[in-house]
Amino acid sequence: MDLQLYDTLAREKRRFLPLDARNVRVYVCGPTVYDDAHIGNARPLIVFDVLFRLLRHRYGAENVTYVRNITDVDDKINARAAERGVSIRALTEETYRRFHEDVGALGCLAPTHEPRATEHIAPMRDLIERLVGSDHAYVAEGHALFSVASMPNYGRLARRTLDEMIAGARVEVAPYKRDPMDFVLWKPSKPGEPAWPSPAGIATPGRPGWHIECSAMSWKHLGETFDIHGGGVDLVFPHHENEIAQSCCAFGTGVMANYWMHNGFLQVEGEKMSKSLGNFVTIRELLTSERFGARAWGGDALRLAMLKTHYRQPIDWTVAALIEAQSNLRRWRRAADGALGLERAPVPERFISRLCNDLNTPQAIATLNEICTQAEADLDAGARVDCATPDAMAGGRAAAAELVACLDFLGVAARESPAFTVDRAAVEAMLAARAAARQAKNWGESDRIRDELAAMGVVLKDSKAGTTWEISR
């Protein structure tokens, strides 16, 4: 079974072949740590986490290197720190800590490396020296600028020629630029701004431009050329286009990454997410506040809601979608209980093959549903007193074990982590009281107890085998 991935550069699905199957290398653009990550930021985190899991499954966990950087030097960081009256370091450390909590709650595995921009200033300078030395860049008024005219292929990723870009350009052209599209590799720092000794003979201290950090960090951790580079579709231009320009020209290679993957954009309730519309929502707010849909959501529900849409499609982030994801989880977990006590089952190949088709998570989830239906039907048949069949029960349990394997693979826990606890003994006591009332056909008392439990968030399920309960929330 081939792994097919859509490559933005080729504009088509291509069979994935790693440069080195013992070291498959992936780079994904991580957060700029000036504020909490919003739900739009969560999409690439989750999507590429699934890719990471799939690659580990195919090539072995120890043979995949996943790098997701932390950008901790940026003008937005400087501005925010000044605004809050805290040091830049304090701001980036605190934001990073919170980011880690958020991404963990979303069920994402830790990347192999999480390099920081400020710890890679030396390789950035090195790259800039090489670019200036080979006339792909020049120095002007304390800046180092990349010369787009020096690269014939510039614009290939975005499928845009320089002429087209300039035609529709709204860029403000700094007077020291040779070409309007030239972009900054290094810029001078004003007093109070983070500053490092400058490269390329520039006398004044300075700081890196936006794009150079990713070229430097991918180089240091993955090499001059690697397998997959990912990020949001809005990064195609200019960020990734410029990364390609910097890396390819600095190293004299024609390829920075063999496959370029981009996730689609996210809207909230049909509208662009923006602070002015008041629909801007962070991962943390979804997890802990009642801002969205008047309740807090589990990380699993957020993750599932994201994966129910193919990663390249636009996604509309709605309360209705979260409620539906929550129902799906409940159903799956109920069926997954049928696998209790069984050994781990391998992940079904038909499930994996869906993911191998360019990470088609909606199809994989459809397969998961089919497995769930089978488990439910067999377990139900096996449990019926009148037509109990050991074969059906065993089949149902095996299907439930497959279901658990699929859920594990997607990073969705097969059992709910107790968000809040109830007094189990009290619940059991009330259950016994209700059973006695029912025995005596005292329906009023029986229903009263059921309502009281419901108010506690405990839902009863009567069946021939007796009454079970679960936490609804």
Added chain:
RNA sequence: GGCCACGUGGCGGAGUGGUUACGCAGCGGUCUGCAAAACCGUUUACCCCGGUUCAAUUCCGGGCGUGGCCUCCA
């Protein structure tokens, strides 16, 4: 203005040149003191207009609509 995506049943969302996606909701049934849950069954679709084709939701052209990028925003 330039470039690029997307438009599927009540809703979400895959996919395909002729054959069931899947889920949620709804409806009918089994079960139940009632209800819930569970299980079984089941209705509704491919934005508009042309073209190619024996056949198009699927390919091509145009239109309309929504969104993205061109503004250091995933």
